[in-house]
Amino acid sequence: MRDQELWTWHIGAGAVILVLLGLHMTVMHLEAIVRVFNPAPGEPVDWANVVARGKSVFFLVTYVLLLGTALFHGFYGLRNILFELNPGPATKKTLSGLILVVGLALFVVGTWAAWVGFTVARGA
Amino acid sequence: MIENKGRPNRLGLKGWLGGGRWGFERYLYTLHRVTGLGLLTYFVMHIGVTASRAFGESAWVAAMGAVKGPLFSVGEYLVFAAFAFHALNGVRLGLVELGFAIGAPIEPVYPYRTSVDEQRPLAIGVMILAAILAIVGGIGFLN
Numbered sequence: 001m002r003d004q005e006l007w008t009w010h011i012g013a014g015a016v017i018l019v020l021l022g023l024h025m026t027v028m029h030l031e032a033i034v035r036v037f038n039p040a041p042g043e044p045v046d047w048a049n050v051v052a053r054g055k056s057v058f059f060l061v062t063y064v065l066l067l068g069t070a071l072f073h074g075f076y077g078l079r080n081i082l083f084e085l086n087p088g089p090a091t092k093k094t095l096s097g098l099i100l101v102v103g104l105a106l107f108v109v110g111t112w113a114a115w116v117g118f119t120v121a122r123g124a
Numbered sequence: 125m126i127e128n129k130g131r132p133n134r135l136g137l138k139g140w141l142g143g144g145r146w147g148f149e150r151y152l153y154t155l156h157r158v159t160g161l162g163l164l165t166y167f168v169m170h171i172g173v174t175a176s177r178a179f180g181e182s183a184w185v186a187a188m189g190a191v192k193g194p195l196f197s198v199g200e201y202l203v204f205a206a207f208a209f210h211a212l213n214g215v216r217l218g219l220v221e222l223g224f225a226i227g228a229p230i231e232p233v234y235p236y237r238t239s240v241d242e243q244r245p246l247a248i249g250v251m252i253l254a255a256i257l258a259i260v261g262g263i264g265f266l267n
Contacts, residue, residue, distance in 0.1 A: 011218055011221060014214050014218065015218070017211075018211055018214070018215070021207070021211075025204075025207075029264065045188050047181045047184055047185065050177055050184060054177070067171070070167055071167075074160070074163065074164040074167060075164070077157075077160050077164070078160075078161070078164060081157055081160075081161070084133050085133070085136050085137070086133055086136070106168065106171055109171060109172075109175055110171045110175065112175075112178065113171075113174065113175035113176075113177060113178040116177075116178035117177045117178055120177075120178070120180070
């Protein structure tokens with residue numbers, strides 16, 4: 001894929017992150033005002049609230065979407081910073097491959113954890 | 125990243141330290157990169173910590189217990205402040221990228237004006253918003 005297209009996706013991912021991370025911050029830090037996402041008493045990170053959110057298909061989908069967009073945005077940004085330091089063509093290719101592998105591995109781990117959390121919460 | 129077909133970036137990381145004739149926006153460029161790297165580091169750790177919920181309640185409680193304390197609270201606040209800056213500066217960059225707030229094209233008549241002058245009010249405005257968000261968030265963390 002051409003870099004121009006990747007750059008456009010980078011900006012688009014930033015807009016998606018702005019919305020989804022705004023929602024995440026609201027859920028995790030504005031629980032005193034917006035209680036609907038945390039039905040159990042206590043903190044948003046208390047297990048009962050984690051299970052309550054974990055049952056929701058909406059949270060499963062938005063977690064995975066946020067995970068994917070944030071990983072792409074972050075690792076593509078890292079690649080840009082490294083490429084600005086003028087590495088040679090071979091180093092660029094190695095860095096691109098390494099960043100792709102690490103990004104995909106983290107996406108698999110995060111998606112697996114979200115899915116297992118969802119099935120555990122549904123079974124609870 | 126668009127491939128640079130002109131002069132290569134000869135300054136490297138040293139170029140991050142000085143704004144030169146680009147001034148304020150150049151320091152925002154540096155801070156955008158520094159906060160981006162910080163947020164990425166936090167995000168990778170966050171994936172590791174929150175993945176513990178897949179192993180059940182005891183693993184989750186242990187993971188949450190491992191990231192409690194004043195040091196982590198300060199760290200969390202720094203992440204929040206970095207997010208406030210990075211997000212709002214990112215909105216500014218997106219607007220400028222799409223051609224907003226850069227002014228209409230003008231004749232190159234001496235003394236020359238650059239579009240950086242036109243962009244300055246937007247840069248100052250988003251930085252004020254970022255500062256307000258960081259302060260309000262700081263009050264929230266203190267409470």
